[in-house]
Amino acid sequence: MTAIAMPKPDEAVLARRMEIVKALQAIVPGEGVIHDETEMRPYETDALTAYRQMPLIVVLPETVEQVSRIMKYCHENDVKVVPRGAGTSLSGGALPLADGVLVSMMKFNRVLDIDFANRAVVVQPGVTNLGITRAVEHEGFYYAPDPSSQIACSIGGNIAENSGGVHCLKYGLTTNNVLGLEMVLMTGEVIRLGGKHLDSEGYDLLGLMTGSEGLLGVVTEVTVRILQKPETARALLVGFPTSEDGGRCVADIIGAGIIPGGMEMMDKLAIHAAEDFVHADYPLDVEALLIIELDGPEAEVDYLIGRVEEIAKANKASHIRISESEEERMTFWAGRKAAFPAVGRISPDYLCMDGTIPRRELPKVLAGMRELSEKHGLQVANVFHAGDGNLHPLILYDANQPGQLDAAEAFGADILRLCVEVGGVLTGEHGVGIEKRDLMPEMFTEDDLKQQQRVKCAFDEKHLLNPGKVFPVLHRCAELGKMHVHKGQLPFPDIPRF
């Protein structure tokens, strides 16, 4: 276990464990309450596997009423709750608490309503991201956000993390594609936001909920916007002698008013690892490789392929290949999509980071990473969503070597500090969770963080829902609520007044 500390378990709650089990069994009958250690084991971690913690109890409700009663009971009895979808969080968002009830939403797995006229689909939160597309693709529709875990991750988890993916450069993140939610507050109250219509009648709580990492409410129903699939898609595979050339090419494409469906970059180590693994016929004598996908009507795609090719040539591209068939396009992507497991083959373990930077800072950040790599004595492979500046450095380490996990985490933290320093952010799409929790002060002041925690207080005054995530220091709501006022004259007598 590593340095990130979770809140100290409440001994009184631990002592009442069997009493809580009985209370939950009265709410969720049958096998919906799990308290046997072996059966709880699969829930002890999410996709941030370096962190493990057995939950107090696992409960799998099947109805909104059950969720509401679980929450109400936990609220009244001061028991913490950790919501969980498919458990694919890369930031530890679903890491259990020793004194917390883990509420798995995976029995909420039904598609409730497919409405093609309104281009809306209503689903339960346990439906997978890809499951939505599967439900509508017979009419040519799809759900646009496509996190790489889309085959497994749940839409409820996508809401919690505001998930992105390769195509969000053109089609937006989860938050731009969600129309409505039903959720249960910590008190057990059920609230509906939005629907098949647009915008909010009051505060944009739908926007606030999206990306709130399971700290504000438990989502029980989701309405999303679906789109007709683009008529066609073609890709260019472009190699560059330096990463600077590649970075400039990205900027020039955007500058020309072209927003590709996807624009991904890989560095040398990632290119080689991917090529060795899937044999995508990537050029090996380049420092940077871009995959640029253009999608839309055929006439537009053909036209833009030509434009992008010109821009690539002007930026000293040494290799350019243009997909002439769907099969070839998929081959271009095969290496990129296999980049993580490919890196997994050349290193026993790796840590996947997730900062975002302004695009123009790419050369500077890459150079900085090379220096950091030497400092920490660990290798780093880079794949990134180049179009939106979202980096995924993969830090290679061996957990069996003493000190290497600590070194990898320190390296990762340095990379994220570098991202913030050049005007970027700690996390582009994986979430803060526990992983980046203690780095939050690198990006935010104490006042910034306090105001965020006050939002939490409006939803969950007792800090019972998923505590220990996102915020490095937990302040009690009563303390946050205090106002320090200084009565007196207007403190700026020279301010213009009329």
Added chain:
Amino acid sequence: MDSILKPRTAIETRDAIAWAAAEDTPLEIVGQGSKRDLGRPVQTAHILDLSDLAGVDVYEPAELVLTLKAGTPLSEVEKLVADQGQELSFEPMDYGPLLGREAGRGTIGGAFATNLSGPRRIKAGAFRDHVLGLEAVSGRGEIFNSGGRVVKNVTGYDLPRALCGSWGTLGVALSMTIKVNPRPEATATFVLEGLSEEQGVEALCKAMGSSAEVSGAAHLPRGLEGGPSQTLIRLEGFGTSVDYRFKTLESLLSSYGKPGRLDTDASGTTWLAIRDVLPFSGRTTPVWRVSVAPAASPAFVRKLRESMDIDVILDWSGGLVWLSCEDGLSHDTQIRRALSETGGGHATLVRADGATRVSVPVFEPQPSPLAALSRRLKDQFDPKGVLNPGRMVAGV
């Protein structure tokens, strides 16, 4: 009213709000005051005028981002980005003409506070979908930052989005970073005439469900200038692509009649008129803005016509109903009942005199747990209730 406070810096703005909180004296927050006839009227002893807090901090066309102070005039922002071949793709509408005021006024802060959008809402989103970062002052008199200057960012709660559309009741924006987009090379509008509302909305929904990448979809039962109905579908992008997609629509919608085509200039004028609801300008009748599921709008309008004489303009593929009622009455209960009986949504009163906007719920009333949650959120940002009290809901 006894004074207008006109800070010139972020610190002066913070100090003004800290003072108001200490003195328990509420403030009305204004930029150029262009939206004071919208929402519930606020009556306070002091006005906080942010129009001097103006200017662009950073504009990086290649990064597609713009950081600017809240009091910057919207018209200046639009000109600045247009000069670089870019635009605010959420197409913020101008309420001026509809409210019988001058056109072209308002600040970026006002557009943010009211989450403005336009016909392109259905493709590109509203202001909420373009705000990346925010610096604001809470009702506690504390400056806080949230979000960032990049599009992909999930670091912390999305406060920029939460404050967008909060009508200045949670915090006062000092500056913000917004996303800009390339201005499309070409635009054309596909026009069908003489369709009923049902047929028109059906055609619009079909177009929206196609791969034609529609960026505007409106049905005007009386046309733009009082004639046969017009069903309008806007296509934008590279020239060859627009022509290609126009043909796609021709074959997709062939059963609705032979289309006309408006090219760049005519198309631009038409969508500006729809964006700013120009057919309803020059009158004083109450106007409502109703958000519904697109395909449900004909049923909603039909239901309402059973008991009221109304004029409508349907934008957003039917999802936005601009509704002009008979004069003299506010009709809120009738409209909201018809809405809940035809699938739900929300109705906002946008044109009415001040007295009416005090007595009638301007925004759709919320069910009690949601209203209580919104109230708790307000209390967390503004415990003394000094920021625009009553602007959205009486007593909040």
